[in-house]
Amino acid sequence: MSRWVFWRKRPPVMAGDAVPPTRRVTADFYWLGDALQVVLAWLLPSSAVVVGALGQFMLALVLLAIGFGVWLRLWRSRKRRRVASRSAL
Numbered sequence: 613m614s615r616w617v618f619w620r621k622r623p624p625v626m627a628g629d630a631v632p633p634t635r636r637v638t639a640d641f642y643w644l645g646d647a648l649q650v651v652l653a654w655l656l657p658s659s660a661v662v663v664g665a666l667g668q669f670m671l672a673l674v675l676l677a678i679g680f681g682v683w684l685r686l687w688r689s690r691k692r693r694r695v696a697s698r699s700a701l
Contacts, residue, residue: 657665
């Protein structure tokens with residue numbers, strides 16, 4: 613089968629050349645960047661979702677730190693009360 617498609621014209625054959633000169637094909641990889649952006653847009657959530665999730669995480673850390681501080685304060689006061697009750701006897 614001929615490599616020339618029926619709607620394309622064959623290159624003109626010159627008197628001395630029976631074979632047409634080969635054309636250099638440059639590789640364009642722009643499609644790779646476009647495909648990567650599309651894939652990441654589908655896989656990764658939007659920036660509003662990310663900011664909301666980070667806000668929830670930071671709120672959880674702050675509440676955890678406050679809870680740990682309250683627990684530590686109660687534990688120390690209980691320890692002090694035990695020592696005070698032993699020394700009073």
